[in-house]
Amino acid sequence: MIAKIRAQRIAMTQCRRDTDDRAGRNKRALLKGVISFALLMGFVLVLATFASNQEHRLTSYELEIASLRESVKRTSMDVGTRVKREDAHAFRAEGAHRIAKRDAVEGNESKDDGDPEAIMSSHGTAYTRWGRRDCKAQNADMVYTGITAITHQGNTGGGSNFLCLDFNVDYEPGKYVEGSQGSSHICGVEYRDSTWINNLFDVGATTEFQNLYLHSVPCTVCLAKKKTSHIMIPGRNSCPNNWHMEYRGYIMAGSHSDKHPSEYICVDERPQVVPGTNGEQKCGFLHMVETQCASLLCEPFVANRELQCVVCSI
Template identity: 35%
Template sequence: MISLILVVLETVLKEVLTVPSGGTVYTRWGRKDCPSSAKLVYSGYAGVEPLCLPRDPQWEGYSRYNPFRGSVFGAEYQVDNSDIINSKLHDHDVPCAVCEIVSGSPVIVIPARIRCYPGLKKKYGGYLMAGYWNHKAGSTYSCVDKYPQALHGGYQNHDGKLFYPVEAWCGTLPCPSYRNEWEFTCVVCSKK
């Protein structure tokens, strides 16, 4: 009887501990869904750095009186004067989707491109966005989907993490290849 239980337990543990290998995970910024070529792992809220925070957080412990701590804020679009991104999204919260490609192909974000290079397959394209260049906090550049969405009920101007369109500046960048004050495009690609 004990040996049967051990065999069953061993089988169950093998199934539970077996992780599919070869998959690649990436975040699609500005959308709640994944392209048809990928599987949705989870959908959430964009936060600082940026992080893709899940819709169903789990908590463990709480320290009320800790003056030395980091903070995480939600992200908002800053596009009130934009001609390329729907300005009605200004101050709306930014969604995100964590997507998995089963093929195991690595994913690369290519700035200043709308098409992938030969041998690569497009997952999605859009515009490069980041925090404002003159803000004291550091910023990470993210490729936000060309057709961004907003979170329902997420229209408050808290100015946590801000997503601004990123522009090219001639001088340190070679122009005319780059265009002064034009918004950077971007494309997310994987191997075919």
């Protein structure tokens, strides 16, 4: 009986020891797991910190590169502007030199002491005054006067722009070939609208015969002194603020039934004709231009109304 009790005690002690060993092993395994997890999380945290630092560095590098690009762009623009300014100054200086040289040959005295800006501003900007044989604007000198010309209205080719041909035409010996070569032709331009346009134009004492129909169109190239630029404004009869009016009139062009297009020009409101021209030559035509809507918008434009124009300088 005693031996049986001892055996039971020994078995219970051994069982208790086995249980304690298993618990110890589980604790050690759990501790190892916790340590491994902590090491893993630390490694992940280090990697995340490194990646964040790298991203910050990349962003910083990108900003620096963008700043460098902008700096290079500004430098290039500054250099381009300086080169353009130097080229413009050289161009004005060359033009002033030629003008001064011409004045010296012609015996004209210059009061500008060779200053390019003063010389160029004293000479001004040139424009064509269509429909006149003179320059009536204040501070405007006549460069030359001539006749308006273009290719034949029945041709499908040739030039589409109006030319102001100088009456003092030069034919240098040996520099032309007699006879028609059939390559390209140019001829005079006639007023082609009938007497109804006399109600719009100031056809008075300066217009010969008080009639424009079938007469050739004169033109004059004028120099607006002490001006640097000019512009033709269609649809207006006055100039913007600080601009000087050279002349005003009506927009005219070739007929829409012509076989070739033409440009729009501003014909003086007090038109003249070329003396000695009369009769239907059927060469170049010049008609009054009327607005059409709705593509132009019927407000402010009005369908079938003639279009005024003004030439301004500054």
